[in-house]
Amino acid sequence: MGSRIKLMTSNVWADVFGNPVHPRDKLLAELVREEAPDVLFLQEMHPNWHAGNLKPLLKALGYAESLPALPEGQALNYTPLFYKESRLRELSNGFLLYDGLNDYASKSVSYAEFEIIRSKIRFAAASTHMYFAQNAEGEKARMSNAAQLADISRKFPSGTPFFCGGDFNCSVNSLPFYELNSRGICCASLAAKKKTNFIRTDHKYPVYDKESHRYTPAELTLEPNCESIDHIVFRGPTDILSYKVVTDERARILSDHCPVVITAAIG
Secondary structure: OOEEEEEEEEEOOOOOOOOOOOOHHHHHHHHHHHHOOOEEEEEOOOHHHHHOOHHHHHHHOOEEEOOOOOOOOOOOOOOOEEEEOOOEEEEEEEEEEOOOOOHHHOOEEEEEEEEEOOOOOEEEEEEEEOOOOOOHHHHHHHHHHHHHHHHHHOOOOOOOOEEEEEEOOOOOOOHHHHHHHHOOOEEHHHHOOEEEOOEOOEOOOOEEEOOOOEEEOOOOOOOEHHHOOEEEEEEOOOEEEEEEEOOOHHHHHHOOEOOEEEEEEEO
């Protein structure tokens, strides 16, 4: 008997641009409560995100953080993943800091293997952020990132579904994605049976006003989804039932990236 799982990814927009975390942390927690993913992938979790209200808010919603060992000298995980503790049991975890170009030591992969408590079905999940620069050096870095991510996916048995959500900083028509495809990793946006708000995920920045302490929501691009740089990819036996870009006002205040949510059938 199979099981369904729900996965959500969100680049939360690091607070290094005069863009305070509060109240964006509360908005993200509201979206997580409504979407209720089994696994949550986050990127750009800079220090104030770790020190602020988000983690307590997620804990109150029943989410635990996967806590892999980090490299010596690295204090924070910029690509953490969280999971619904009432439904999933974490079996193992790991972390990889990508080789080569790497700002803030933030381009990385956090991964874990889970067992669905009720059905005993296992799957693996990872959160990632690939290098950002849109030039030849950046593309070379992303090619290397893609190869390293593919190697991580092969740490798990071929019959274990593997999912990875994150900011790949490249579209499904890019060379790094062709590298992933050549290694058996596919994009959920292309495979999903049902697609909602099927537009580009990344967009302009929300605008913060210091005097009122309020954000003006960003405008959506309304460009084709194939131009997106935020993805959930998969490898192994699974059926992608649905794919959604979360586009409401809270999502457009949270970040310059809309969250992506998928539902998959496994087992």
